[in-house]
Amino acid sequence: MARYWPEPASPTVRSQSAPALVLVNLGTPTAPTAAALRPYLKQFLSDPRVVEIPRAVWLPILNGIILNTRPAKSAAKYASIWMDEGSPLKVHTERQAKLLAGYLGASGHGALRVVWAMRYGAPSIPDTLNALKAQGYSRILIVPMYPQYAASTTASVMDEVARSLLHWRNLPEIRFIRDFHADQAYIASLAASVREHWAKNGQADRLLMSFHGIPKRSIGLGDPYQGECLATARLVAQALGLAEERLQVTFQSRFGKAEWLRPYTQPTLETLAREGVRSVDVMCPGFVADCLETLEEIAMECREAFLSNGGQAFNYIPCLNERNDWIAGLKTLALKHLDGWLPAGGEHSHAPAPRTTDAER
Known part of the structure; x- marks a missing residue:
């Protein structure tokens, strides 16, 4: 054949x-x-x-x-x-x-x-x-x-x-x-890390969630990043039962002269301190592993900015790492x-x- x-x-x-x-x-x-x-x-x-x-x-x-x-x-x-x-x-x-x-x-x-x-x-x-x-x-x-x-x-x-x-x-x-950004286990782990911190150290006056920033122009071009950050923050706050007035969402790591997503993290911490907020808990939900932007920029530079402007206690809550x-x-x-x-x-x-x-x- x-x-x-x-x-x-x-x-x-x-x-x-x-x-x-x-x-x-x-x-x-x-x-x-x-x-x-x-x-x-x-x-x-x-x-x-x-x-x-x-x-x-x-x-x-x-x-x-x-x-x-x-x-x-x-x-x-x-x-x-x-x-x-x-x-x-x-x-x-x-x-x-x-x-x-x-x-x-x-x-x-x-x-x-x-x-x-x-x-x-x-x-x-x-x-x-x-x-x-x-x-x-x-x-x-x-x-x-x-x-x-x-x-x-x-x-x-x-x-x-x-x-x-x-x-x-x-x-x-x-x-x-x-x-x-809305995964149930991810949100639950973030919330658990906050609860554990509160159990050991008590609750600060304000919980600040700092996400990495991107240029504001990117949002106008269709980038969904800002909306997903805000959704994560909302879900974590809901899991914690945290009152809206005790939560602050900011954006860090601005690079260059263009406008990036606001409010910016360090200026916000400085303003909070000057307005009489005595203590803050700060976490970075956009990072699942600690790095330069969390350990140096947030836990060192932003800590110094808050305390030097009148704040009394700055507590950094680590990333999820190996939880x-x-x-x-x-x-x-x-x-x-x-x-x-x-x-x-x-x-x-x-x-x-x-x-x-x-x-x-």
Whole structure:
């Protein structure tokens, strides 16, 4: 009988193995030095999602001015919060990945690979995806660790994943978690962290939730970030039963001369102190791991601004970091988005396991 299709030259069978999960955070320099900050800041501030200024205008400013002045200043800030194991963001993200793998393993999904990457710096998204490819993973869940969606954060991660796959011949299946700003476990963990702080220290006059800022122009262009921040704050306040007059939402980390989302965090704290607010509890729900923006900008700089303007007590409530309820909630969130990819029998399934390279052992 005549054949109407050729035999493949080298047959390949796509293994339906357990998927991989990649936690992605913003990034960090490798050391608290100007030399280490320069390439990190160049990569970060060269991203058109982060700085939406025409390249012909922005790049000469970046390369001619900012990269010659800012690295030393930023290095001093990083040095003030650096941990023995490295940058706090790197340390907490790595710990979260290891704990999540353990929680998933205890739930019968030990074959699921959990790794982490940074949008800027190392380990990079391209290197992480290439390693998963070498190990035979063909289904990958990308988890940007940004609860509230913004084009400058979550979308930038999606851009980098897409760029990383441009030259792959055999593409993997990819899923993204877009946001989790209203996720029940995330909100519950934030509320629990506040309750625990109150149980130990009592309640301050005001609870201030500081989110990372973005240019106000971004909202007009359709970015949903501000609305998602306010939704998170409202849900946490509801979970706490907190009266509206005791809650303040602000935005931090303004960069450049353009108007960003208001009210700004530090000026608000200064105003509160001058108006007679004696004590504040401050948390940063937009960050799931403590980092430069929380430990140095908020817990140090903003503390000093509040106290020097007449405030009496400034209490910083840490990010979720390695809280058990947060890692358990992250596990639930991941399993929801892995639906249909995990074998029904958990780790006891007969689905082939991806291979591990010598470098990964």
